Amino acid sequence: MNKGFKPSEKNLDEFQRYKYAIDQHSIVAITDKQGRITEVNDKFCQLSQYSREELIGQDHRIINSGHHTKEFFKDLYKTIHSGRVWKGEIKNRAKDGSFYWVATTITPLFNNEGDITSFIAVRTEITENKRIEKALSDSERKLQNANQQFKIATSAANIGIWERDLILNKTYLDKISCSLHGIKNKDSMKLSDKSWYDFIHPEDILRVRKNYEELLRSKNQFEINYRVIRKDQSLKYIKSYGIVERDEKGVALRMIGALIDETKQRQTEKILLEREENYRRENKLLEESQAVAKLGGWELDIETGNLYWTTETYRIHDTSPEEFNPTVDAGVGYFLPESKRIISEALEVAMSEGKGYDLILETYTTKGRKITVRTTCKVTFVDNKPAKLGGIFQDISDQVLKEDELKNAKEKAEENDRLKSAFLANMRHEIRTPLNAVIGFSKQLVNPETTETERKEFGRYVINGANQLLSLIEDITSFSLLETNQVHVNESEVNINQLLRDLEVQFKPEAETRGLNINLANALPDYESVINTDNSKLSRIITNLLSNALKFTHKGEIKFGYTVKETNLIFFVEDTGIGISPENKAKVFDSFQQADGSIRRTYGGTGLGLSICKGLIEVIGGKIWVESTLGKGSTFYFSIPFKQVVQTKELFANEELNSGIPTILIAEDQFINFHYLKVIFQKRFECDILHAANGEEAVKLFKSNPKIDLVLMDISMPIMDGFDAANLINQLNSEVPIIAQTGYDIESNEKYSPDIFSGYISKPIDQEKLFAKISIHVSID
């Protein structure tokens, strides 16, 4: 305890010197026993900003800052009044209200009796010290706070902290880092470089090591991801951040870093990725299956009118979202009229009454393709009111087509079944009839009582029956060959004019016995009528058609021939027979089909002829069709490729030039007359015969055949008569003899000139007279 300072007379001087020294350094105030200020030095005045006058007589409350408690001052007064010295730090307030701190020593002063007379307070300003002290304590507190916050943050974020002393080769892991590696805290200190790598996933070790070495060498910061396999074999995804501390020479001293556990994030990412992948896959599969099923969808927001189409719905409409903006009006607009009416009505009912639909309708696509669709609608309600419509939109055209095909196939199978039975029954009849004749009349042939005339007649019946059976067998064979695709084309050069003329000759007798005319009309001259085709098939087809024409015609005529149409020849067989009704027209070309049931009873037949014709024509690359009016007649047409043999003309000429046998041109419009002449010539001597159906043709043929030795010219012919034709031929070559043939008295005709004609022969032609005439000009032996 300090005793108060009591100056005596003798050391008063000394006291004055002390006082001076103290005044220079300290703030000094003297108060009386009551605490009233009796004296202050200049420093006091300066610091408190009060003048001496203002201070003298006041107590210390004038500079009280209010910072200290009552107890603080109580203790102070108690100390000094008990005669002891008080030391402490006081915060005061200056006149302008600013604060200042002072380190204070208050010493009681005593009189000779030892009573306290006054107090002397000596102060030193410590405001700056206080500020520094406060700042220090503030920053320490802040640091502590920050530390605490850091700890909270790292533990909340599950961030591990680690440190590696590169000098001591020691690794320190905090609690979280330990748990990330699945090791106990106490073991972490033992982690050497090697054992730390033991935790890293084998696939990541190399990368981590490379990064670590690079870091030590040149970098100061790093960030790396790797996987840790914990002791319990579980996997952790770690992100490691760190910095390297180096000494002034750049030698790495230690590394400090943070470990972030990204396992959850990675797992979530993985799950999300998987989900996304699954979603993508499912979406793709869905799209693919929708495309296969041609199944689209649609949705309509009733309020906004927004119409949504799925990708497939666009595709079904032959469009895409880039090309087309779907609206209800546009969508409905594509439906065919009847379907449009139905869908408009259904949509209206769906929107107003909330009733869905499931419809099969026909619509056009945006590219005008007609399709059949199934469209359904389900209604979604909001507040009991229809809000959204949606459903499927499926292109079922293929399905409908297949169903139709199946239906047709089924009907056809049933029909075939029926036809087969009918055919078998019919065949029995078709075979039995001629066979009966063959058997019956054969028996009569060997009967000795049969007369010679009868035998001849019966013989004809037998031959007839056998021929019928033969053609039936041929039909059946052809049919089965066609059915099994075993019929092949066998092309050769065929003169179709000749072929048709032969058929005319063949059918003429039967036509005549039945009182029918038969007429042939060939479109091309002979030298242009050579084509490449299958001779036997073509002949068979026309034969079949002519047989039918004869069979189904009772009076009138049968015309046949061909015309040229572009690259095809169109053959026709026209009759004035019973005709075919429109509904039976297509049917007659099917196998075993006849126009109707009565035909079989009246006309017999197997229903195979036309189907064979159709099959053969298709094999040689053509088509068959019929135009017919019931009761008036029919015209069967068929086309074949016109593969003309162009060198025909030259061929004709060359052949004749080389042959050395005479060539005779017969100009005759009546084919039968020409045929007659041809037959008698060729029976008598070897020659080549050319035919012209009129004068013009005769001139043409003459021009193109320099080897013609003789012309037999009919006078009355269409297009150009025999006089004019002979005149022109004579102008071309007056050496070639022209013999006129006529039914009239030619010599009285003014057009007749003996200079042009080498003679004439009257019709009906007498063979011998004819040969006599021509033998003058050509050799007939």
Ligand code: ADP
């Ligand atoms: P078939 O003559 O053996 O009955 P086809 O196949 O030749 O068999 O003819 C089928 C059917 O076509 C005939 O049954 C007949 O009803 C009809 N038809 C064929 N040609 C004629 C024709 N020229 N005039 C009228 N009907 C015909």
